[in-house]
Amino acid sequence: MIRRYRFSNEGVNYIVNLLENDIKRSTKRNHAISPRNQVLLALRFFASGSMYEVIGDTCGFSKSTVSRAVDSVTDALVSHIHEFVRWPHNEDKKKISSHFYDIAGFPNVIGCIDGTHVRIQAPKTDEASFVNRKGYHSISVQAVCDNEGKFTSVNASWPGSCHDSHVFRTSGLCQRLEKENKSFSDGVLLGDSGYPCRPFIMTPFLATDSAGKMRYQESHTKTRVTIERAFGQLKRRFHVLHSEIRLAPAKVCRVVTACVILHNIAHFLHESDVEEFEVNDLDVDNERCLNDRRDGAAVREFFVQQYFA
Incomplete structure (x- = not known):
């Protein structure tokens, strides 16, 4: 079975x-x-x-x-998405941040965010917008996971040409974080360099010129790998996300969302894990770089001075 x-x-x-x-x-x-x-x-x-x-x-x-x-x-x-893909609140945030801290000592993390691509056949309408930077047609999927690899947010509604930063900036998740995460204690997300550095989303440094920044970088990498593992488990469990899905883009978006829900149901039911995977198998865009510092740079410097100096 x-x-x-x-x-x-x-x-x-x-x-x-x-x-x-x-x-x-x-x-x-x-x-x-x-x-x-x-x-x-x-x-x-x-x-x-x-x-x-x-x-x-x-x-x-x-x-x-x-x-x-x-x-x-x-x-x-x-x-049924809101029953199984839920954003954490209050005590849930405290538990998640505590478990994330146990991984590599990064404080107040309430989730890790990243994007991945799901390959699709060339659509008949607006075909060019679905071509991603690697040259194939895809749907861009943004997701956040907790320390256990369960997804707490998913957005699978953008064509492959859209940059992760644009998907995030226009998402309901970004609006929620701008409204709710007003202080350090409200928690932060960890994202790669393709995301803007904001007070509620911590990204890596482009260059490390101190021991504190190096420790920050190492802790950030070890913690953020959680989302890469979650994407790996999702795609290993549901091979439809590995191959080219021969459906209209709107249907593909719903298939991706359904697979995310099933992934969380499998966690909820403690179903057997899928086979182990290599992170290199994933579509991880660590090469991307966004120079949108905004006011998150000061918070990032605070993190370094307070916890990694």
Whole structure:
């Protein structure tokens, strides 16, 4: 079960019970596809990334049936996003920051942020905007994870040509942080050099000219790798995110979001972890550099003087 669907039988039952009212077909026909079969078809698609026709031939359903099942289950999962992808508050923030501090001594971290790309087939509309800096068509995905690798925020709605800093700056997450994170005690995110250095998002130094900055850099790198591992687990668990998804961009965005929700459900149910992975397998854009310092540079200097000098 886990190898084919990424969930045990108990996990599949949990998902079926969660989505049953959303995907149950309102028909009196004797051979209407059951909610369980719809969930299994969708999970097989997410887990393998195979074409609908191949999944249908393997499982004994038509291509159109598989397509409808994947659409129904995807939409149903996305409707439950706020139950499983939740931004931490109060005591949750304290627990998360405490566990992050245990990794490498970086204080007040409430999440790690990064972007990744999901390859898609060339769309018929606005094709050029989906070509990313590496030359292939993709959806740009921004996410934040906690210390356990669970996603606390996801934004999978931008074409691949968009820079991570633009995705972040225009996101609801940025607006929330600008409103809620007014002081050091409210917590910070860790991001790579592709993000602006802001009071609520700490990025690496472009050059380290002191021992304190070197210690900051090392602690930042060891802590931020959590998001790279989370993306690795997500893509290992759901191979559809590894291959070229042959769907319209709007549907791909929903498939990515559904996979993130399933990833968090797997954590919640303590489902078996997927195989180990190498960070080098990931689409990590550490080469990018953004010179948008704003007022975060002073906070970063404070971090160095207060905790790493």
